[in-house]
Amino acid sequence: MTDVFLFSIIIGLLTYWFFFRKKKEEVPDFTKIQPPTGEKTTNEGSFIEKMKKTGRNIVVFYGSQTGTGEEFANRLAKDAHRYGMRGMSADPEEYDLADLSRLSEIDKSLAVFCMATYGEGDPTDNAQDFYDWLQETDADLSGLKFAVFGLGNKTYEHFNAMGKYVDKRLEELGAQRIFELGLGDDDGNLEEDFITWREQFWPAVCEHFGVEATGDETSIRQYELVVHTDINPDKVYTGEMGRLKSYENQKPPFDAKNPFLAPVSVNRKLNQGGDRYLMHLELDITGSKIRYESGDHVAVYPANDTSLVNQLGKSLVQI
Structure with missing residues (x-):
């Protein structure tokens, strides 16, 4: 009887809870965050x-996979001050290239493109968006003045395809070429090709804009060797392409600007005799999370001979 009584009480309490005490589940009232009504600021990207x-009037864009195109762009941008102009190098991946149609807003403005060809006639990774835009756009670039230097290799079927395409496509969109297309060949001497083109490029720029060299190009820089004994070695730049000490503390992801230092695990000579030294090399990429693909690049990072470095220091002191 007691058990029946307790059971009845439990049933009664549960019934009361479900039908009289349980409140309707509340739905949180979230306030919607409205997107900004104003237009995107013009200086974003x-x-x-x-x-x-x-205060710059020359922009040098680069399509670069291993850094050579970027280096050439930096050199051209620095050259500008010798001719009373100011230049900047720019990664096309970081900007909206549709703004090329607005470059005429700047007096005596010029866009230069140092474009490397990657793989089988493809753009470099950082120039892919620019390439896609060129293919799709019908923008009016009649106010744009430009020049192109391409970086390629004649051993490939599509030699300098990217440089040729950019040069042709910009002209099709109405842009004005102020100097002929330069075609650098890495199978020969890419550096010499660039220097030869550059030496003719700047006089053409001066003639087009009616400016004269400032004379700075003939100046010789003077250097003085100063030894700073109070500097923390951990904060000294030692040639890293990215952050300081990135070669000692390797952190993924790895790319051209943050390379993985892969030790040589196998170095075997394949030929006997002759002037050429043909080697079979294997690199250890354990722990890098890198997956090798055909056409990937490998760069050599040699160590400086300490005795040569010390000798250079002594020679500089004697100058």
Whole structure:
């Protein structure tokens, strides 16, 4: 009887809970965050606004996979001051290239393109978006003045395909070429090809814009060797392409600007005699999470001979 009584009480309490005490589940009332009604600011991702703000009139874009195209672009940008102009190098991946149609807003403006060809006639990774835009756009670039230097290798079927395409496509969109297309060949001497083109490029720029060299190009820099004994070695730049000590503390992801230092695990000579030294090399990429693909690049990172470095230091002291 007691058990029946307790059971009845439990049933009664449960019934009361479900039908009288349980409240309707509340749904949180979230306030919607409205997107900004104003238009996107013009200087977000705009190389035009950056040029205006810093007083530059020449922009040198680079398509680079291993860094050579970027280096050439930096050198051209630095050259500009010798001719009373100011230049900047720019990664096309970081900007909206549709702004090329606005470059005429800047007086005596010029866009230069140092474009490497990658793989089988493809653009480099950082120039892929630019390439896609060129293919799809019908923008009016009649106010744009440009020049192109391509980096390629004649051993490949599609020699300098990217440089040729950019040069041709910009002209089709109405842009004005102020100097002939340069075609560098890595199978020969890419550096010499670039220097030869560059030496003719700047006089053409001066003639087009009616400017004269400032004379700075003939100046010789003077150097003085100063030994700083109070500097923390951990904060000294030692040639890293990215952050300081990136070669000692390797962190993925790895790319051209943050390379993985892969030790040589196998070095075997394949030929006997002759002037050429043909080697079979294997690199250890354990722990890098890198997956090798055909056409990937390998760069040599040699160590400086300590005795040669010390001798150079002594020689500089004697100058």
